[in-house]
Each structure stands twice: as C-alpha cells, then as structure tokens.
Amino acid sequence: MMSEVDYSDLEFDEEKYYLGTLCKRNHDWNSTGCSLRYNNKSACGACVRCKEEHKLGVIIASDYVEHICLKCEYCGESIKLKKSVYLQRKEKGAKYTFCSTKCSAMYYGEKRRKRRKFCANCGEEYFNQNLKYCCKECANKGIEDKVVLICRVCGSEYSVSRSKAIRSKTCSVDCRIVYVTSKNKKSIYEEEDLEKRQLNIKRRSRIRRTHFKTALSKAESTTDERERREIRELVEAAIDYHIVVLDTNNLIQRRSNG
Amino acid sequence: MAEDKTYKQLAWDELMEAKEETKDLFNQIKNGEVDLNKAKEMNYANRTRSYEVRDMANLAPMMD
Numbered sequence: 001m002m003s004e005v006d007y008s009d010l011e012f013d014e015e016k017y018y019l020g021t022l023c024k025r026n027h028d029w030n031s032t033g034c035s036l037r038y039n040n041k042s043a044c045g046a047c048v049r050c051k052e053e054h055k056l057g058v059i060i061a062s063d064y065v066e067h068i069c070l071k072c073e074y075c076g077e078s079i080k081l082k083k084s085v086y087l088q089r090k091e092k093g094a095k096y097t098f099c100s101t102k103c104s105a106m107y108y109g110e111k112r113r114k115r116r117k118f119c120a121n122c123g124e125e126y127f128n129q130n131l132k133y134c135c136k137e138c139a140n141k142g143i144e145d146k147v148v149l150i151c152r153v154c155g156s157e158y159s160v161s162r163s164k165a166i167r168s169k170t171c172s173v174d175c176r177i178v179y180v181t182s183k184n185k186k187s188i189y190e191e192e193d194l195e196k197r198q199l200n201i202k203r204r205s206r207i208r209r210t211h212f213k214t215a216l217s218k219a220e221s222t223t224d225e226r227e228r229r230e231i232r233e234l235v236e237a238a239i240d241y242h243i244v245v246l247d248t249n250n251l252i253q254r255r256s257n258g
Numbered sequence: 259m260a261e262d263k264t265y266k267q268l269a270w271d272e273l274m275e276a277k278e279e280t281k282d283l284f285n286q287i288k289n290g291e292v293d294l295n296k297a298k299e300m301n302y303a304n305r306t307r308s309y310e311v312r313d314m315a316n317l318a319p320m321m322d
Binding site: 215 | 269274277281288320
C-alpha cells in the first residue's frame with residue numbers, strides 16, 4: 001500500500017528520533033538506507049512513518065511493531081512478544097519466557113524439586129534445600145560423629161564434633177585459659193611433645209618405606225578389606241619392634257660412651 | 259596348634275615374643291641391672307633375631 005503521509009520535509013531531531021534499521025515496510029528516510037525511529041520509550045523505537053500510517057488507519061499496529069514468536073518454557077504454548085520487551089527481559093537476565101506467571105511458578109518449582117540433595121548422615125535424597133540432614137534422627141547422629149584430638153596444653157585426648165575439629169585446640173576451659181594467656185599462644189607441650197610426635201611419625205614412615213615395601217604392596221593389591229587391615233596391623237607392630245631394637249642399640253652406645 | 263596357623267599369625271607371635279624380650283633388655287640396661295658387656299652380647303643376638311623377624315613379617319602376607 002502506498003503511503004499517504006509525506007514526511008520528506010521532516011527534520012531530523014536528535015532528541016526525538018534516531019536512524020535505526022530499515023523497518024519491514026522499507027521506509028527509507030532520505031535515501032539513507034535507514035528508517036527514522038522514535039527515541040522515546042512509549043514508541044519503542046517504532047518507525048515514524050509506520051506510526052503515522054497507523055494513526056491514519058492505513059496499517060494495523062502489529063504491522064509496524066516488530067514481534068517475536070516464542071514458546072512458553074513450561075506449557076509450550078506460542079507467545080507473540082514485542083521485540084523491545086523481549087530485549088529488555090534479556091538485558092535483565094531472563095533465561096526463559098513464559099506465557100503466564102502461573103507457568104513461571106510451576107516451572108521453577110519443579111526445577112527446585114528436581115535439584116538433588118543428599119543427607120549428610122544416611123545419604124538419602126530429600127527435598128528441603130536449606131537443611132543438611134533429611135530428618136531429626138540423622139541430625140542427632142551427625143552431631144554425635146566425633147573426632148579424637150590432642151589437647152595442646154595438657155596433651156590428653158579429647159573428642160569434638162567433626163565440624164568443630166578445625167578450630168578446637170584445647171580440651172577444657174582451664175586448658176583454654178592457659179593456652180590463651182601463654183606467650184605466643186604456645187605451651188610447653190606443644191613445643192616439645194608435638195615435635196617428638198612429629199619426629200616419631202617421620203621415623204615410622206621412613207622405616208615403613210625402607211623395610212616393609214613388600215608387605216604394603218601386597219596390602220595395596222588385595223581387595224579383601226579384612227586381609228588388608230591384618231597386614232597393616234602386622235606391619236605397624238613390626239615397626240614398633242624395629243624402633244625398640246634401635247632404641248636399645250642407641251642406649252647401649254650412649255652408656256658405653258659414658 | 260602351630261600347623262593350623264597362617265604365616266601371618268606365626269609372624270605375629272614371633273614378633274610379640276621378640277618385642278617383649280627386647281623391651282626387657284631395654285629396661286634392664288636403663289635401670290643398670292645388667293653388665294654393659296653382657297648387654298652388648300645380648301643386643302647383638304637381639305639384632306640378628308630382629309632381621310629375621312622383620313623379614314618374616316614382611317614376607318608372611320605373600321606366603322599366605
């Protein structure tokens with residue numbers, strides 16, 4: 001249909017218009033290869049000439065406003081959406097398009113339910129996303145899961161729950177007072193006995209590496225858990241014996257040297 | 259019965275026995291209950307035995 005509106009004498013006003021892509025009715029403005037479009041939000045970048053034609057009843061609205069056909073992500077119903085609205089939603093970070101708020105709620109509700117979460121105690125799957133355990137019994141059992149630590153002040157063994165094990169240092173309030181008030185936050189026990197223990201660990205690992213390779217390789221290769229445990233216990237006992245022999249030897253050497 | 263025992267069990271028994279003896283020797287030397295020359299002799303025998311026991315413990319899992 002031929003245009004009845006003459007807008008060739010229309011001046012280009014930067015505040016009102018901009019030169020956008022050629023509209024689908026090919027309204028070329030002054031042979032620029034672009035269509036003159038509105039700047040303001042209400043017009044949504046519509047072609048000026050198309051809008052004028054719509055006012056005169058030459059064309060209908062859908063002919064000059066660009067639309068996009070999409071499908072509802074939940075029910076699959078087709079949706080006709082303004083391109084500008086679609087782009088606005090995209091800018092805001094919307095991933096999916098829905099025909100209604102109901103569809104949106106249903107979709108995200110199902111997605112949330114599908115997200116897999118397992119109980120930290122029994123390993124069963126459950127739906128509440130904010131909790132660590134599936135039920136009260138599992139929560140109680142999880143709290144009972146304790147780790148044995150050595151007090152840095154008195155050196156005695158004590159147990160705490162696994163979650164507190166990282167920051168726990170002392171066994172009691174009294175020990176804590178000693179630990180906090182001591183200089184450099186280090187007690188005599190920590191300086192001497194811990195070093196001894198670490199040396200002992202190093203010594204044991206050295207003996208294990210040098211003398212019991214064969215037994216340990218057998219333990220690694222076997223699939224039977226019980227047998228593996230037995231071999232490891234035997235090796236550890238043999239290391240104990242080896243250390244006693246070495247200590248006796250050292251003691252004799254020290255005594256003979258005076 | 260010794261015949262029914264596995265190599266691991268035999269090694270374990272031997273190990274415990276040798277360990278007790280060495281510990282006794284260690285305590286005796288520490289407390290000065292034994293003469294140093296005699297202790298050296300005993301220790302020499304102990305060390306020889308310790309190599310045997312160590313090899314036994316190391317190889318027993320392969321034998322079973």
